[in-house]
Amino acid sequence: MAQPDRVEVLIVGAGPTGAIAASELIAAGFSVTCLEQGDWTHRAAFKGATKDWELSAQRDWHPNPNVRGRAADYPIDVTESDVNPLMYAGVGGATILYGAHWVRALPSDFRVRTLDGVADDWPLTYEDLQPFYEDIDQQMGTAGLGDDPTYPDGEAPPLPPLPIGKIGLRAAQGMDQLGWHWWPAPNAIASKAYRGREACVRRGTCQTGCPEGAKGSADLTHWPEAIRAGVRLITGARVAEITVNAQGLADGAVYIDRDGVRHHVAASTVIVAANGVGTPRLLLMSGRDSFDHGLANSSGLVGRRLMMHPYAAVNGVYEEDLESWLGPAGQSIVSHEFYETDLSRGFVRGAKWQVMPAGGPLGNRSGYGGHAEHGDADGEPDPLAAWGPSFHEAARRTFGRSFEWGIIAEDLPDEANRVVLSDSLVDSDGLPAPKIIYKTSENTRRLLDFHLARAREAHLAAGAIETYDTPLMRDCGWHLLGTTRMGDDPETSVVDQYGRSHDIANLYIYDGSTFVTSTGQNPTATIAALTLRAVRHLIAGRRDQEVAS
Amino acid sequence: MTTPIGMSPTALNTAQRETLVRVLDVLIPAAAGMPSGAEVGVADRWIDEALRLRPDLRDDLLHALETLEPIDAGLEDALRAYAKQHPEAFVAVGVLVSGAYYMDDRARLALGYPGQEDRRLVDDTGDYLDMLERVVERGPIFRPTPAEGAEA
Numbered sequence: 001m002a003q004p005d006r007v008e009v010l011i012v013g014a015g016p017t018g019a020i021a022a023s024e025l026i027a028a029g030f031s032v033t034c035l036e037q038g039d040w041t042h043r044a045a046f047k048g049a050t051k052d053w054e055l056s057a058q059r060d061w062h063p064n065p066n067v068r069g070r071a072a073d074y075p076i077d078v079t080e081s082d083v084n085p086l087m088y089a090g091v092g093g094a095t096i097l098y099g100a101h102w103v104r105a106l107p108s109d110f111r112v113r114t115l116d117g118v119a120d121d122w123p124l125t126y127e128d129l130q131p132f133y134e135d136i137d138q139q140m141g142t143a144g145l146g147d148d149p150t151y152p153d154g155e156a157p158p159l160p161p162l163p164i165g166k167i168g169l170r171a172a173q174g175m176d177q178l179g180w181h182w183w184p185a186p187n188a189i190a191s192k193a194y195r196g197r198e199a200c201v202r203r204g205t206c207q208t209g210c211p212e213g214a215k216g217s218a219d220l221t222h223w224p225e226a227i228r229a230g231v232r233l234i235t236g237a238r239v240a241e242i243t244v245n246a247q248g249l250a251d252g253a254v255y256i257d258r259d260g261v262r263h264h265v266a267a268s269t270v271i272v273a274a275n276g277v278g279t280p281r282l283l284l285m286s287g288r289d290s291f292d293h294g295l296a297n298s299s300g301l302v303g304r305r306l307m308m309h310p311y312a313a314v315n316g317v318y319e320e321d322l323e324s325w326l327g328p329a330g331q332s333i334v335s336h337e338f339y340e341t342d343l344s345r346g347f348v349r350g351a352k353w354q355v356m357p358a359g360g361p362l363g364n365r366s367g368y369g370g371h372a373e374h375g376d377a378d379g380e381p382d383p384l385a386a387w388g389p390s391f392h393e394a395a396r397r398t399f400g401r402s403f404e405w406g407i408i409a410e411d412l413p414d415e416a417n418r419v420v421l422s423d424s425l426v427d428s429d430g431l432p433a434p435k436i437i438y439k440t441s442e443n444t445r446r447l448l449d450f451h452l453a454r455a456r457e458a459h460l461a462a463g464a465i466e467t468y469d470t471p472l473m474r475d476c477g478w479h480l481l482g483t484t485r486m487g488d489d490p491e492t493s494v495v496d497q498y499g500r501s502h503d504i505a506n507l508y509i510y511d512g513s514t515f516v517t518s519t520g521q522n523p524t525a526t527i528a529a530l531t532l533r534a535v536r537h538l539i540a541g542r543r544d545q546e547v548a549s
Numbered sequence: 550m551t552t553p554i555g556m557s558p559t560a561l562n563t564a565q566r567e568t569l570v571r572v573l574d575v576l577i578p579a580a581a582g583m584p585s586g587a588e589v590g591v592a593d594r595w596i597d598e599a600l601r602l603r604p605d606l607r608d609d610l611l612h613a614l615e616t617l618e619p620i621d622a623g624l625e626d627a628l629r630a631y632a633k634q635h636p637e638a639f640v641a642v643g644v645l646v647s648g649a650y651y652m653d654d655r656a657r658l659a660l661g662y663p664g665q666e667d668r669r670l671v672d673d674t675g676d677y678l679d680m681l682e683r684v685v686e687r688g689p690i691f692r693p694t695p696a697e698g699a700e701a
């Protein structure tokens with residue numbers, strides 16, 4: 001087994017948090033190596049500007065790794081899950097395919113137990129995180145408008161808002177009529193040239209990769225400069241195990257290269273940034289000779305409390321042409337009208353809403369065209385009802401004239417929802433695949449029912465002539481949270497508020513795994529801000545950091 | 550089914566294309582000012598492109614075409630029966646033919662879809678600032694961080 005020189009900090013995963021950590025550490029003078037199982041994704045590979053965009057989005061650029069099936073992706077056993085986890089293995093991680101919805105958590109999100117009597121409080125507050133939210137806004141180039149009354153006062157995003165377009169304006173008119181909150185959406189998408197990135201051109205294909213390089217993905221925002229500064233990024237390196245020395249400190253990792261050769265990278269400190277499924281998977285695969293239940297798992301909580309944000313939507317169809325294939329996608333406007341708890345609704349917590357475009361004819365058709373509108377003589381749905389002349393009539397009625405109010409439901413932690421190692425499925429290197437055990441709760445179902453009803457009202461107030469519900473999407477697990485939760489008590493948490501393992505003093509976790517509760521927001525801004533706060537704390541305490549030698 | 554030498558593994562043979570044309574006449578006829586699937590070349594050029602992008606659906610398409618090929622009259626009823634017997638394969642056929650159809654410029658033009666075109670950004674804040682002022686005037690909607698030691 002090859003034995004390169006010891007590195008001061010080893011990072012597992014080149015997604016946004018690995019990128020942020022690497023950038024900060026190299027600037028502070030550390031030697032840094034990052035291991036990434038995937039590869040670079042070059043802009044020319046994205047299909048947004050070509051005719052094959054919609055069909056390629058259903059497979060080659062699908063966010064579900066089980067559908068994409070690339071060698072860099074590990075398969076995921078979802079036979080016991082209501083929701084499929086979504087992710088991307090490669091430099092930039094999930095930011096390659098995310099929608100760049102750059103929203104913060106709210107103050108109440110960090111005090112759920114105190115305010116609502118459920119789940120747990122976080123060991124930090126919104127105020128602790130706010131300066132890091134503002135700093136990371138600058139790094140990502142967030143576009144938006146300040147003074148949103150959803151949040152305490154603070155700095156406005158560095159870039160002006162993207163156009164809300166005809167869909168956003170129509171939706172806003174409905175919210176205005178109802179007296180409900182709405183705001184032009186913040187996106188990590190450049191509304192003008194910013195730090196080497198081009199301005200958005202509204203192509204609307206953000207979630208299958210941005211061909212223009214306008215979207216704030218970590219392969220563009222952080223990695224080029226981090227590598228110039230001296231970070232060593234090794235792609236095609238699938239980490240099989242975090243190694244631990246006789247003193248109980250992390251001392252590196254074993255990775256498998258594309259030729260199947262195993263290498264050990266020796267390190268003084270190890271940071272795992274592999275997302276809420278990949279991180280617990282790696283900890284559970286590690287140290288199996290020395291620990292009963294995987295690494296850093298004296299609490300027994302590694303892999304537990306998985307939260308994935310059940311997602312529902314209401315699509316509205318309008319008479320006027322709203323050009324609803326236009327981007328960004330990205331989000332147009334958002335609403336937090338029903339975010340905070342109101343017990344009279346029959347559930348706790350709430351959801352963030354966002355308006356998104358409907359995509360091209362296939363995206364639109366997948367929402368509406370498959371509805372069987374007529375029964376046959378036996379009363380069974382006619383499988384041809386959406387075909388023939390109806391194929392065109394439905395497209396005429398809905399294409400360009402519809403948009404979605406999407407609902408991100410806060411998902412409360414439940415130890416029964418978890419990531420475990422599959423006993424039958426393996427990845428292309430023979431490593432055990434993760435298995436997801438996940439069920440939505442009664443609180444979530446009530447929450448979604450309420451929000452779907454309100455979103456229908458929002459569409460109708462805006463003039464929709466038809467609405468269609470999507471009660472719960474199976475392919476919606478973008479947000480992988482909670483599986484190595486943070487806390488002050490080592491018996492009830494895996495890491496502290498700075499991501500440091502309670503069990504292993506030089507092992508850190510920087511990703512959505514550390515969330516205590518899920519919030520009802522897209523989490524990347526919070527994950528990034530937490531990482532910035534954590535890594536700066538690590539740097540500030542470097543003299544006291546216990547390290548492997 | 551075997552692929553003749555020299556033919557792309559995603560290509561269909563002549564009989565399969567002829568059957569596909571008849572299927573297209575049922576699924577995507579000319580109507581509502583839109584051209585038919587056969588007219589824009591779904592069974593010729595575009596189905597090959599669709600199969601290149603979705604090779605995972607090839608077997609389902611071939612199964613449907615093989616099943617329907619001997620049917621002379623009453624293809625619509627046969628297709629309906631096939632869809633009930635093989636719903637997953639029928640969905641696959643639908644994805645392929647609709648995806649192939651909308652790659653053609655004639656279909657796109659007739660629908661008014663320019664593709665995911667690029668457009669210069671415009672500042673449209675002036676269209677909504679009056680409405681946004683009313684949002685601001687309604688005041689903050691968040692619950693502030695409670696004082697240390699507070700309880701629900």
